[in-house]
Amino acid sequence: MKELSELIFVDGLRYTEDHEWVTTNGDTLRVGITDYAQDQMGDVVFVEAPEVGTELNKGDEFGTIESVKAVSELFLPVSGKIVAVNEDLDDAPELVNEDPYKNWLVEIKPSDPSELEGLLTVEAYKELLKG
Amino acid sequence: MRYLPHTSEEIDAMLKVVGRKRLDELFCSVPDDCRYDGTMDLPEPMTEWALTDHASELAEAMKINHRHKVLIGAGSYHHYIPATIPALISRSEFLTAYTPYQPEIAQGTLQSLFEYQTLTARLLGMDVANASIYDGASALAEALLMGLRISKKKKKVAISKAVHPHYRQVASTYLHPSEYELVELPYGEDGRTDLSGLSEIDDLAAVAIQSPNFFGVVEDLEGLGEKIHAAGALFITTFTEPLAYGLYKNPGQCGADIVCGEGQSFGLPRSFGGAALGMFACKDQFTRNMPGRLVGETIDMDGKRGFVLTLSTREQHIRREKATSNICSNQGVCTVIASMYMASLGGSGLRRLAKQNFDKMEYLKSAMQAKGARAVFNSPGFNEAVIEFKNDFKPVFDTLVERGIVAGLELGKYYPELAGKYLFCVTETISKDVIDAVVAEVK
Amino acid sequence: MARNPGTTGLIMEEPLLWEKGKKGRLGMSIPESDVPEVAADAALTGAGPDFPDLSEVDVVRHYTRLSQWNFGVDTGMYPLGSCTMKYNPKIxxxxxxxxxxxxxxxxxxxxxxxxxxxxxxxxxxxxxxxxxxxxxxxxxxxxxxxxxxxxxxxxxxxxxxxxxxxxxxxxxxxxxxxxxxxxxxxxxxxxxxxxxxxxxxxxxxxxxxxxxxxxxxxxxxxxxxxxxxxxxxxxxxxxxxxxxxxxxxxxxxxxxxxxxxxxxxxxxxxxxxxxxxxxxxxxxxxxxxxxxxxxxxxxxxxxxxxxxxxxxxxxxxxxxxxxxxxxxxxxxxxxxxxxxxxxxxMGAENLKKASHLAVLNAAYIKEQLKGTLKLAYNRPCMHECVFSDEWQQEYKITTLDIAKRLIDYGYHPPTIYFPLVVHGAIMIEPTETECKDDIDQFIEAVKTVVEEGKTDPDNLRKAPVNAKLRRLDETQAARRPCLCG
The missing domain is CATH 3.40.640.10 (Type I PLP-dependent aspartate aminotransferase-like (Major domain))
Incomplete structure (x- = not known):
């Protein structure tokens, strides 16, 4: 597993305590998992995404991400409607390991865009990982 | 005691290493008030030879034994088992291994499971079969739960009354403490499931049909499947006699989504109902909702083909309370037996044996008819049928038992409306002479 | 000191069932029918399954070869914690x-x-x-x-x-x-x-x-x-x-x-x-x-x-x-x-003795290995003892590596990574049917593997080398499932 100094962070993204990142993409938000999360998981073998159109609240489970011997639940960082899922991951879940910041999981139309402000900044997320 | 290898010198030496004087000091962490008082009330130990004599006594207490011709199927069938099967399966490398957690030293188990999954999928016409469930009844209960999982919000499942009564009882037991409701669908005068009431049941996740059903009647699976899918439900089929698919269309060809049933027919002795073999298969898109273990193909570090347990994240040891089932131990060795049986028969042999089973039952039905008895349900069948007699059959049944023949299963206990009628089964093990001997007694 | 049982035997290759056989072979005796043939309902009948046709010898060789790729209790010590892999009597x-x-x-x-x-x-x-x-x-x-x-x-x-x-x-x-x-x-x-x-x-x-x-x-x-x-x-x-x-x-x-x-x-x-x-x-x-x-x-x-x-x-x-x-x-x-x-x-006395000896065997292993592997809890153990891979971390050796190397020495590995409350758990349950000699030999094997982990850690990471196959790619199996041949 990577040391803290080896982990990749992307400035300008928002982060969550569940090791997800969020970025704006027009009027929607894209959500993925951080380098730390993919490193902890090991080889990702499957991503279970929700159906497009599902409406969920902040903190609701929207899917799971699996390695050979573990399952992690994915929690929605902000409330909203799922408008897209990354279908590339169906056939190639390893993309999450290869570049976790490029290969997003879902796209959300937020019901309250101001919730984004409540998420962690990159500095705050680094602090979280330092413990 | 021959299984306990320690000499008293060795025990003393080992106790010394662990810093104890006596064996019972090893249990110092067990509080006094938890301890067993006195000695367990069990019979004195027997030598191997005394136990063998005891087995003979128990065998003699069996009024009906292996020499009898038993014309009962009803979920447990007598087929010839080739000598190769007991010989091969007694190989302790199969028998005394655990679940293949270390694939490098369990390729025998793993490849045979992969072969079992493949042959089962081909037999049933499905995409994926798992590495087994306990038996036909629990496989059906698991299939219903899986149907509810796939359908997410729906709360009801329906099951034909022509499904084996024990299977229905087990399904009901499994579902009872849950929030789900189990509805029974009637059978018609032809002994086939009647779906006319289906449209009145809302919120239906899945419907389960057995074919050949408990009465030995082959259901019109294609027709039923269309109606069930039109009602927005998943189509589950079950079976107790997989040999029928050597002759009849398999459930996959008829549109089934999940197929489950009992594989005992394939090389396992009746053994009073167990060890049995729950076969379980589904369409590709439902694989991740499947209960039970799955074996998949992969490669090793040198690129050689090998097999491993896979998609384990569905299972209890990883997904805990959200697992697709709580099953862990399954029927391992029974799957190997079933594969050996399927391999021994091959496609050609399975076809021939299935046709012979069908012909035998057709012969029994026509011979019965000539004596004024008749098959209650005028529908296509396989190797079982419900027979109705003009007069009380019980005295004839008793006479035949004395002559070493068990002539069918009286149905009143399972279907009060069919009291006095008998469910017969004839396989390749029942000769024409035996059928003639039964029919000759019919009055 | 007796030698460890690990070795390479004669391991035959064997294809999948459907990769062998010829249409028209039969591996089982089917009686000739003694009743007339009757036509079945054509609308309901199918072609029968696509199974390979094999002879009896094909089937016997197939499963005999497969069996030789397996490790069972009859093959050797199987100290799989939580599974009680004791001897299974033939009677x-x-x-x-x-x-x-x-x-x-x-x-x-x-x-x-x-x-x-x-x-x-x-x-x-x-x-x-x-x-x-x-x-x-x-x-x-x-x-x-x-x-x-x-x-x-x-x-x-x-x-x-x-x-x-x-x-x-x-x-x-x-x-x-x-x-x-x-x-x-x-x-x-x-x-x-x-x-x-x-x-x-x-x-x-x-x-x-x-x-x-x-x-x-x-x-x-x-x-x-x-x-x-x-x-x-x-x-x-x-x-x-x-x-x-x-x-x-x-x-x-x-x-x-x-x-x-x-x-x-x-x-x-x-x-x-x-x-x-x-x-x-x-x-x-x-x-x-x-x-x-x-x-x-x-x-x-x-x-x-x-x-x-x-x-x-x-x-x-x-x-x-x-x-x-x-x-x-x-x-x-x-x-x-x-x-x-x-x-x-067994009877009552022998069953009780079996429990006593099962606990003695586990306690003995715990005592003999507690200087080699870190004990999860140093308390009186019952029938199994649990270690962790904490002391191996500095050599970048994991529980998995130790387990796989034990295969080369002729043992089925203990249960690993369970219970979850212990990091890198190694859970050893010898059962009562292992004798002191075999247990001593197993203890020696574990000590040797752990020592090897310090001097030649790659021997562990590459293990097993004596089994039918090397380590298998479980990630590939899960990412692109092939569940049916």
Whole structure:
């Protein structure tokens, strides 16, 4: 597993305590998992995404991400409607390991865009990982 | 005691290493008030030879034994088992291994499971079969739960009354403490499931049909499947006699989504109902909702083909309370037996044996008819049928038992409306002479 | 010092079944038909399955070769923690194959099958005597099936008292199946953390137990191989709130004739006949998981059970409070027969001695290896001992590497990465049927592997090299599942 100094962070993204990142993409938000999360998981073998159109609240489970011997639940960082899922991951879940910041999981139309402000900044997320 | 290898010198030496004087000091962490008082009330130990004599006594207490011709199927069938099967399966490398957690030293188990999954999928016409469930009844209960999982919000499942009564009882037991409701669908005068009431049941996740059903009647699976899918439900089929698919269309060809049933027919002795073999298969898109273990193909570090347990994240040891089932131990060795049986028969042999089973039952039905008895349900069948007699059959049944023949299963206990009628089964093990001997007694 | 058994034998290659054979071969004798051929309904008939056609020799060679790729208890020491891989006596196989008993149809009237009913009745009594819980069902086909049966009994018991409960307490040292079994009955598992010394505290149970909680599922000895010393007080706390205590008896091999489950306050308990009672595990099953209950809960057991009336045995169905049925027929009867044979062979004293020796073997290994591997908890262990890979971290060697290297030395690896509460757990359960010489040799092998991990760590990372295959790519198998050939 990577040391803290080896982990990749992307400035300008928002982060969550569940090791997800969020970025704006027009009027929607894209959500993925951080380098730390993919490193902890090991080889990702499957991503279970929700159906497009599902409406969920902040903190609701929207899917799971699996390695050979573990399952992690994915929690929605902000409330909203799922408008897209990354279908590339169906056939190639390893993309999450290869570049976790490029290969997003879902796209959300937020019901309250101001919730984004409540998420962690990159500095705050680094602090979280330092413990 | 021959299984306990320690000499008293060795025990003393080992106790010394662990810093104890006596064996019972090893249990110092067990509080006094938890301890067993006195000695367990069990019979004195027997030598191997005394136990063998005891087995003979128990065998003699069996009024009906292996020499009898038993014309009962009803979920447990007598087929010839080739000598190769007991010989091969007694190989302790199969028998005394655990679940293949270390694939490098369990390729025998793993490849045979992969072969079992493949042959089962081909037999049933499905995409994926798992590495087994306990038996036909629990496989059906698991299939219903899986149907509810796939359908997410729906709360009801329906099951034909022509499904084996024990299977229905087990399904009901499994579902009872849950929030789900189990509805029974009637059978018609032809002994086939009647779906006319289906449209009145809302919120239906899945419907389960057995074919050949408990009465030995082959259901019109294609027709039923269309109606069930039109009602927005998943189509589950079950079976107790997989040999029928050597002759009849398999459930996959008829549109089934999940197929489950009992594989005992394939090389396992009746053994009073167990060890049995729950076969379980589904369409590709439902694989991740499947209960039970799955074996998949992969490669090793040198690129050689090998097999491993896979998609384990569905299972209890990883997904805990959200697992697709709580099953862990399954029927391992029974799957190997079933594969050996399927391999021994091959496609050609399975076809021939299935046709012979069908012909035998057709012969029994026509011979019965000539004596004024008749098959209650005028529908296509396989190797079982419900027979109705003009007069009380019980005295004839008793006479035949004395002559070493068990002539069918009286149905009143399972279907009060069919009291006095008998469910017969004839396989390749029942000769024409035996059928003639039964029919000759019919009055 | 004898040599380790690990070596390379003559390992034959063998293709998949459908990669061999020729259409028209047959591997089994089929009688000629003695009845007329009749045409079947063409609209319903199909082509039959696409199976390969093989000769008898094809089949025999195939499975003989496959068997040689497997490691079993008869091959060597199989110290798989939590699985009790003891020797499986051969007489049990012979006993279970008795033709008159093995051929019995399960729906014959009681009068025709007295021999089999006697076995069931007596086995029920034996298991009742061993646990101290007199009500016994033999139907559950495996341990997890027994757990489910137990949870159904919990649900039926609470329903009979009009008590609605939706939670169940499960310690972190319980078996992995427990939460899934409870969830099937609508119980939400409430995890309990074990205390600093690896056992459950009474306080944690008192704090968590309330009148919405159906009870507790507790494995004793637990999966750390430790006896839950507070079991009686824990049971009292659960009972005080109207709950029931489920004892997962998978580890009964440690305590036969030593503890009385009823005296511990346990209400329901399953036993794994394929662990404690020497029936072979068959590469995954079949097992058997009979459930034993108190007199009070007997009314809820599945139907039917064998009873004795005068000198006759019968199956009793008349139990209106019963949870129903959990098996097509009477459970894995052939497995029950093997356990019956074992208990009759052993008797009370030998069963107790088996537990004593199982614990002695584990304690001895723990003592001999505690300087080599870090013990998870240094307390008196029962039938198994648990180490971690903490001391190996500086050499970048993991539990997996140690396990795989042990294969090269001729041993089945211990259970690894379980229980989850121990990082990189290595869980060793030798069982009573391993003799001191073999255990000493195993201890030497572990020490050698650990030493090798410091000097030649790559030998471990590349292991195994003597097995049929090298390490397998499980990631690939899960990413692109190929489940059917």
């Amino acid at each position: 049990n196989e012979t006993f279970a194959a008795t033709p008159a008993l093995a051929a019995a149809h399960p729906m014959l009237a009681d009068e025709y099958v007295q021999g089999n009913l006697q076995i069931m009745y007596e086995l029920q009594n034996y298991l009742g005597a061993i646990t101290g819980l007199p009500g016994v069902t033999l139907q559950p086909a495996a341990g997890a099936h027994g757990e489910l049966t137990g949870m159904l009994i919990f649900a039926a018991y609470h329903a009979s008292r009009d008590s609605k409960r939706n939670k169940i307490l499960i310690p972190d040292t319980a078996h992995g199946t427990n939460p899934a079994s409870a969830a099937l009955c609508g119980y939400k598992p409430v995890p309990l953390k074990s205390g600093f010394n690896g056992i459950l505290t009474v306080k944690s149970v008192v704090d968590a137990m309330d009148e919405e909680t159906a009870g507790i599922m507790i494995t004793n000895p637990n999966t750390l191989g430790l006896f839950e010393t507070n079991i009686r007080e824990i049971a009292e706390a659960v009972h005080a709130k109207g709950g029931l205590v489920y004892g997962d008896g998978a580890n009964m091999n440690a305590v036969m004739g030593v503890i009385n489950a009823a005296k511990c306050g346990i209400d329901v308990m399953h036993l794994n006949l394929h662990k404690t009672f020497s029936t072979p595990h068959g590469g995954g099953g079949p097992g058997a998981g009979p459930v034993c209950v108190t007199k009070e809960l007997e009314q809820f057991l599945p139907v039917p059970r064998a009873v004795k009336v005068g000198d006759r045995y019968k199956l009793e169905y008349n139990c209106p409070q019963s949870v129903g049925k959990v098996h097509s027929f009477h459970g894995n009867f052939s497995v029950l027969m093997r356990a019956y044979s074992y208990i009759r062979t």
